[in-house]
Amino acid sequence: xxxxxxxxxxxxxxxxxxxxxxxxxxxxxxxxxxxxxxxxxxxxxxxxxxxxxxxxxxxxxxxxxxxxxxxxxxxxxxxxxxxxxxxxxxxxxxxxxxxxxxxxxxxxxxxxxxxxxxxxxxxxxxxxxxxxxxxxxxxxxxxxxxxxxxxxxxxxxxxxxxxxxxxxxxxxxxxxxxxxxxxxxxxxxxxxxxxxxxxxxxxxxxxxxxxxxxxxxxxxxxxxxxxxxxxxxxxxxxxxxxxxxxxxxxxxxxxxxxxxxxxxxxxxxxxxxxxxxxxxxxxxxxxxxxxxxxx
Amino acid sequence: xxxxxxxxxxxxxxxxxxxxxxxxxxxxxxxxxxxxxxxxxxxxxxxxxxxxxxxxxxxxxxxxxxxxxxxxxxxxxxxxxxxxxxxxxxxxxxxxxxxxxxxxxxxxxxxxxxxxxxxxxxxxxxxxxxxxxxxxxxxxxxxxxxxxxxxxxxxxxxxxxxxxxxxxxxxxxxxxxxxxxxxxxxxxxxxxxxxxxxxxxxxxxxxxxxxxxxxxxxxxxxxxxxxxxxxxxxxxxxxxxxxxxxxxxxxxxxxxxxxxxxxxxxxxxxxxxxxxxxxxxxxxxxxxxxxxxxx
Numbered sequence: 034x035x036x037x038x039x040x041x042x043x044x045x046x047x048x049x050x051x052x053x054x055x056x057x058x059x060x061x062x063x064x065x066x067x068x069x070x071x072x073x074x075x076x077x078x079x080x081x082x083x084x085x086x087x088x089x090x091x092x093x094x095x096x097x098x099x100x101x102x103x104x105x106x107x108x109x110x111x112x113x114x115x116x117x118x119x120x121x122x123x124x125x126x127x128x129x130x131x132x133x134x135x136x137x138x139x140x141x142x143x144x145x146x147x148x149x150x151x152x153x154x155x156x157x158x159x160x161x162x163x164x165x166x167x168x169x170x171x172x173x174x175x176x177x178x179x180x181x182x183x184x185x186x187x188x189x190x191x192x193x194x195x196x197x198x199x200x201x202x203x204x205x206x207x208x209x210x211x212x213x214x215x216x217x218x219x220x221x222x223x224x225x226x227x228x229x230x231x232x233x234x235x236x237x238x239x240x241x242x243x244x245x246x247x248x249x250x251x252x253x254x255x256x257x258x259x260x261x262x263x264x265x266x267x268x269x270x271x272x273x274x275x276x277x278x279x280x281x282x283x284x285x286x287x288x289x290x291x292x293x294x295x296x297x298x299x300x301x302x303x304x305x306x307x308x309x310x311x312x313x314x315x316x317x318x319x320x321x322x323x324x325x326x327x328x
Numbered sequence: 329x330x331x332x333x334x335x336x337x338x339x340x341x342x343x344x345x346x347x348x349x350x351x352x353x354x355x356x357x358x359x360x361x362x363x364x365x366x367x368x369x370x371x372x373x374x375x376x377x378x379x380x381x382x383x384x385x386x387x388x389x390x391x392x393x394x395x396x397x398x399x400x401x402x403x404x405x406x407x408x409x410x411x412x413x414x415x416x417x418x419x420x421x422x423x424x425x426x427x428x429x430x431x432x433x434x435x436x437x438x439x440x441x442x443x444x445x446x447x448x449x450x451x452x453x454x455x456x457x458x459x460x461x462x463x464x465x466x467x468x469x470x471x472x473x474x475x476x477x478x479x480x481x482x483x484x485x486x487x488x489x490x491x492x493x494x495x496x497x498x499x500x501x502x503x504x505x506x507x508x509x510x511x512x513x514x515x516x517x518x519x520x521x522x523x524x525x526x527x528x529x530x531x532x533x534x535x536x537x538x539x540x541x542x543x544x545x546x547x548x549x550x551x552x553x554x555x556x557x558x559x560x561x562x563x564x565x566x567x568x569x570x571x572x573x574x575x576x577x578x579x580x581x582x583x584x585x586x587x588x589x590x591x592x593x594x595x596x597x598x599x600x601x602x603x604x605x606x607x608x609x610x611x612x613x614x615x616x617x618x619x620x621x622x623x
Contacts, residue, residue, distance in 0.1 A: 064487035065479050115442060120434030139415030140490050143438065144483050147410060150442065151478035154449045158470035168463035175453035175470070183450055184360050184443035192359035195435050 067145035084226035090313035093230020100162035111149035181221035190214025199278035216248030362440035379521035388525020395457035406444035476516035485509025494573035511543030548590035
């Protein structure tokens with residue numbers, strides 16, 4: 034399959050849906066403007082694409098889980114806005130643009146993040162967006178996504194990240210932190226799509242195994258890009274992890290071993306996807322893409 | 329009825345449920361500690377009590393909607409943590425205690441708020457917490473609550489609040505801002521309880537009318553307390569609204585007319601509750617209490 038064309042088409046359909054689900058509105062004031070500024074700053078839409086592919090993998094129609102895909106992108110975007118705040122990572126650039134708080138001020142940036150997180154929950158619970166889907170499955174998907182986003186997932190991981198700045202790096206902490214901070218939401222992206230599309234418990238469990246592996250690999254690739262990437266392509270400054278004394282894979286095991294670990298993980302993930310049959314072919318290709326991306 | 333005893337008993341049952349739904353856990357780190365610090369800082373639990381009373385008003389069992397009541401308190405607490413941040417209202421005291429960011433630092437305070445907001449949605453979508461309830465009604469309640477919390481409700485209202493500091497006060501802006509910032513979540517507290525407990529559309533609509541009135545009255549009472557209250561009883565400093573150039577009811581219509589407006593609103597709300605029959609008796613008493621409270 035032509036992964037580049039697939040990603041382009043999926044990204045376009047996600048962008049179109051996001052525009053429909055969070056339309057511009059003068060009455061929305063500065064907070065809505067700030068929410069849309071970061072949401073439409075040109076992300077790769079990896080999490081929504083994984084959600085759509087998760088539905089496809091169990092034989093479902095991707096467009097029926099689009100509301101959940103968009104909720105995932107809103108959660109991801111909120112986390113970037115809050116992580117960039119001066120009290121957190123204090124970043125000035127993101128996705129090639131000035132960060133939210135640099136444009137709108139810190140107060141509005143906090144609210145823009147809050148607004149996106151809340152809007153994700155609005156989408157997940159809107160019956161008009163899930164016609165014909167079993168409400169119990171919609172709740173189960175919302176549970177999967179929100180648990181991954183919360184203090185036992187992404188928020189908790191960011192807390193560990195803050196707490197471990199400038200500490201002696203060790204592999205256990207790095208793995209634990211990244212599994213929470215990045216891995217949980219990436220895993221939930223795949224599984225929520227499959228749950229909504231009627232996937233069985235076995236399929237969802239296989240997709241969770243797939244998700245944990247690409248989630249870790251994604252973070253390893255991110256760490257490597259921060260060391261070796263091209264700032265112009267990345268749209269953000271590089272070397273920030275080192276400057277902040279962040280605990281990263283390359284800092285713990287070295288660049289070469291980190292790359293090998295990442296490649297092993299995506300190979301395992303691809304094999305898991307292949308075992309799920311034809312519908313999971315995009316997931317197999319997506320896994321390999323994780324370690325090949327340049328931004 | 330003995331409202332004081334009723335409030336005390338309900339507050340105790342809410343506190344017990346919150347403790348069960350967000351237990352201490354050493355593995356949760358500083359973020360969970362910060363979440364619990366603000367959640368157990370001795371709030372009145374008004375929103376959860378309104379949710380339980382909303383269920384009662386339509387003949388339901390309050391304990392079956394406790395998960396939603398607790399979600400509402402988590403959302404309210406998150407909003408306090410973020411509103412107190414230096415980039416927002418920059419407050420040092422809340423509920424008689426040092427504010428979250430003063431104790432844990434700004435980064436952790438942002439994450440604690442994020443964690444509480446997300447945990448609210450975890451509760452709302454957890455099938456184990458709503459056994460026997462219709463999943464479609466659980467989704468409808470989640471929709472009601474999250475819409476009220478989002479950019480078209482509480483988050484949007486806080487945005488208007490930030491944007492209107494030091495502007496010439498006008499009644500339309502004050503009413504619009506407070507309906508969003510405080511009124512929406514208070515209204516959703518009552519209606520979500522009723523929806524979960526099987527209330528009909530007419531009952532829910534009457535309860536929404538009730539909620540909008542007590543929501544506005546609650547904010548008027550808050551504004552008056554900020555002018556005339558006792559800091560020791562309130563557990564926070566007074567006069568902050570004036571110092572921040574905030575747009576308040578007393579600033580627009582004067583103290584005496586603000587008080588009259590508040591009393592008219594709670595009388596109307598009490599009459600609406602009385603029209604709903606015996607189960608809504610606590611709501612009628614709660615309405616009158618709104619303007620009588622001293623903290």
